[in-house]
Amino acid sequence: MESRNMDAKIASRTKAIVGQLKPLEGPLLPILHGIQDEFGYVPKAALPVIAEGLNLSRAEVHGVVSFYHDYRETPAGRHVIKLCRAEACQSMGGDELAERLLWLLGLDWHETSANGSVTIEPVYCLGLCACAPAAMVDGDVVGRLDEDAVKALAKAVMA
Amino acid sequence: MSVKIYIPGDSGAVAVGADRLALRMAETIKARDLDAVVIRNGSRGMYWLEPMVEIETSQGRVAYGPVKPSDLNSLLDAGLLEGGDHPLCLGATENIPYLKRQTRLTFARCGITDPLSLEDYRANGGLVGLTNAVVLAPEAIVAQVTESGLRGRGGAGFPTGIKWKTVLEAQGPQKYIICNADEGDSGTFADRMIMEGDPFVLIEGMIIAGIATGATKGYVYLRSEYPHAIRVMNRAVEILRQAGVLGISVLGSSHAFDMEIRVGAGAYVCGEETALLESLEGRRGVVRAKPPLPAHKGFLARPTVVNNVISLASVPIIMDKGAAYYRDFGMGRSRGTIPIQIAGNVKHGGLFEAAFGMTLGELVDDIAGGTASGRPVKAVQVGGPLGAYFPRALFDTPFDYEAFAGKDGLIGHAGIVVFDDSADMLKQARFAFEFCAIESCGKCTPCRIGSTRGVEVVDSIRAGIETESQINLMTDLCNTMKFGSLCALGGFTPYPVMSALTHFPEDFRPAPKMTGPMSQAAE
Numbered sequence: 258m259e260s261r262n263m264d265a266k267i268a269s270r271t272k273a274i275v276g277q278l279k280p281l282e283g284p285l286l287p288i289l290h291g292i293q294d295e296f297g298y299v300p301k302a303a304l305p306v307i308a309e310g311l312n313l314s315r316a317e318v319h320g321v322v323s324f325y326h327d328y329r330e331t332p333a334g335r336h337v338i339k340l341c342r343a344e345a346c347q348s349m350g351g352d353e354l355a356e357r358l359l360w361l362l363g364l365d366w367h368e369t370s371a372n373g374s375v376t377i378e379p380v381y382c383l384g385l386c387a388c389a390p391a392a393m394v395d396g397d398v399v400g401r402l403d404e405d406a407v408k409a410l411a412k413a414v415m416a
Numbered sequence: 417m418s419v420k421i422y423i424p425g426d427s428g429a430v431a432v433g434a435d436r437l438a439l440r441m442a443e444t445i446k447a448r449d450l451d452a453v454v455i456r457n458g459s460r461g462m463y464w465l466e467p468m469v470e471i472e473t474s475q476g477r478v479a480y481g482p483v484k485p486s487d488l489n490s491l492l493d494a495g496l497l498e499g500g501d502h503p504l505c506l507g508a509t510e511n512i513p514y515l516k517r518q519t520r521l522t523f524a525r526c527g528i529t530d531p532l533s534l535e536d537y538r539a540n541g542g543l544v545g546l547t548n549a550v551v552l553a554p555e556a557i558v559a560q561v562t563e564s565g566l567r568g569r570g571g572a573g574f575p576t577g578i579k580w581k582t583v584l585e586a587q588g589p590q591k592y593i594i595c596n597a598d599e600g601d602s603g604t605f606a607d608r609m610i611m612e613g614d615p616f617v618l619i620e621g622m623i624i625a626g627i628a629t630g631a632t633k634g635y636v637y638l639r640s641e642y643p644h645a646i647r648v649m650n651r652a653v654e655i656l657r658q659a660g661v662l663g664i665s666v667l668g669s670s671h672a673f674d675m676e677i678r679v680g681a682g683a684y685v686c687g688e689e690t691a692l693l694e695s696l697e698g699r700r701g702v703v704r705a706k707p708p709l710p711a712h713k714g715f716l717a718r719p720t721v722v723n724n725v726i727s728l729a730s731v732p733i734i735m736d737k738g739a740a741y742y743r744d745f746g747m748g749r750s751r752g753t754i755p756i757q758i759a760g761n762v763k764h765g766g767l768f769e770a771a772f773g774m775t776l777g778e779l780v781d782d783i784a785g786g787t788a789s790g791r792p793v794k795a796v797q798v799g800g801p802l803g804a805y806f807p808r809a810l811f812d813t814p815f816d817y818e819a820f821a822g823k824d825g826l827i828g829h830a831g832i833v834v835f836d837d838s839a840d841m842l843k844q845a846r847f848a849f850e851f852c853a854i855e856s857c858g859k860c861t862p863c864r865i866g867s868t869r870g871v872e873v874v875d876s877i878r879a880g881i882e883t884e885s886q887i888n889l890m891t892d893l894c895n896t897m898k899f900g901s902l903c904a905l906g907g908f909t910p911y912p913v914m915s916a917l918t919h920f921p922e923d924f925r926p927a928p929k930m931t932g933p934m935s936q937a938a939e
Binding site: 281282283284285286287289290311317320321324325326327328339341343344345346347348349380381382383384385386387388389391393396397398399400401 | 427428430431432463464466599600601602603604605607608640641642643644676678679680681682683684695696697698699700701715716757758759760761762765766767788797801831833834835836839844847851854855
């Protein structure tokens with residue numbers, strides 16, 4: 258019953274978002290962003306509603322959701338760390354820092370901690386290459402990461 | 417008259433504490449009852465000095481940096497508001513050697529103005545190019561851009577004027593200008609800096625492109641990894657719409673142009689123009705085969721200009737100062753200036769806009785000041801994750817599209833990433849394949865399967881399994897990817913891989929392990 262109520266709620270919110278953004282040229286990505294902003298992920302229950310609203314098959318919508326790295330199928334942790342793994346950050350010891358952070362959090366890439374406090378994701382460039390290594394923590398950018406900063410970061414997100 | 421204090425709102429500066437500093441500055445001004453205002457400008461692009469504070473004095477701007485919140489009291493005690501002396505004082509901003517050596521055309525205003533002040537924009541030469549363009553025939557604008565020699569700054573280097581001419585001559589009920597702001601290459605941040613530091617110049621360039629080609633609608637496809645740029649661009653569009661620069665009558669003329677900011681969803685391949693179009697239309701970012709060219713059948717199968725941020729942002733200065741002025745900078749067929757992004761393991765990382773033609777060595781040793789770690793430079797990757805790794809032996813290569821191609825490299829989006837001698841080039845080659853595997857759109861076999869196979873082959877080399885035959889296999893694989901892939905992702909991944917093998921062969925042939933009969937004999 259609970260989940261059916263939840264699905265109905267998702268469907269009705271999705272319908273409103275689809276209705277609002279449908280007039281755009283190429284509305285699917287804006288709609289998916291809208292849904293992820295609303296729920297924190299793209300719930301399965303939203304897909305048939307989008308498909309119907311845009312006259313697409315459910316498979317087509319699923320194909321788009323699964324293609325892009327940004328869309329989540331489940332909610333993220335309360336904190337989200339995106340750590341840059343690209344070349345500029347690598348050249349400044351980013352790989353070692355990444356290993357260290359994963360070890361401190363007890364997580365692997367894309368994982369969320371069991372208590373739901375933090376999700377860690379790789380990102381390939383935040384455009385902060387001149388102040389590498391860099392990360393984005395809950396949408397805020399952090400540059401010139403070092404061992405101490407990583408330790409403080411792990412402590413802060415696990416609290 | 418309040419004293420103006422500039423503290424960048426650029427995300428590179430924010431990443432190293434500019435927001436906290438600006439907040440503390442505002443509190444301190446209030447507590448000390450000072451007549452001063454804090455303005456959040458863009459970055460001047462000297463990231464090792466960020467957060468860099470500038471004070472407007474009667475003698476011009478004076479810079480201080482890098483400034484921590486704990487430095488504020490001592491700075492104010494030393495007469496910060498009058499440009500007073502202090503250990504953090506860098507003197508007149510314009511005289512800082514890194515800035516003084518540049519030729520700033522595209523980035524002329526970046527770091528100087530308040531990015532969202534239209535008044536500031538106009539006062540610093542903004543909208544002159546557009547004002548000139550609105551009274552010209554489309555053909556005349558296209559001719560100017562063609563004569564300027566401007567080539568696409570996104571990497572491919574295709575002449576911008578020719579692309580525009582194709583769209584101008586194409587027939588369609590609606591034409592589009594699409595700005596590719598999916599700057600996903602590691603080591604590049606020029607697009608981000610312009611969008612955050614001088615968003616109006618990009619929009620001005622898009623409107624000019626619209627008038628030149630008959631397009632009345634524009635989109636900026638902006639990557640989701642740049643939330644700050646998204647906010648600034650959205651706000652900039654609103655401001656220009658309210659001011660009548662965007663809308664049904666551009667600057668009161670008979671031209672209409674309006675635009676939207678669209679946010680990507682974390683797929684690197686969407687920086688490829690046809691994948692970008694698919695994504696904008698609401699599909700998986702899968703590459704399209706060409707022809708048809710986007711200029712003929714682009715967004716929604718209509719004639720479309722797809723240009724990079726820097727290409728478009730360079731157009732207003734051309735329409736302002738004329739084609740000849742722009743063309744007179746540069747060398748060979750690489751005309752004008754190029755915003756070089758110096759990053760990675762360097763002392764002085766940042767944006768350096770200069771005429772084409774400086775050598776890689778000058779940029780790395782002289783401008784960037786060598787490595788941040790103080791160790792010798794081993795390799796420099798130019799042009800992003802699909803660019804070649806250059807050794808010191810190639811440091812005499814001038815920054816020029818043809819010169820780099822001649823050395824089996826590419827300028828790409830003009831990012832250079834420096835590595836010191838601790839870099840393991842086999843690992844970098846593996847990363848290139850791995851990155852391609854993660855980001856491949858999957859449409860063509862060489863890219864989709866070749867990249868994964870590449871990782872396996874590199875792992876075999878690492879494990880010392882039949883090293884020579886695996887290296888031959890890797891070379892063969894790179895050839896297949898280079899000539900068989902549909903787009904640059906699969907087609908250019910061989911550049912980092914093969915350059916690593918060619919210039920650093922020792923990293924691919926690990927010293928033999930002391931096992932087996934030899935090690936027993938040694939015991």
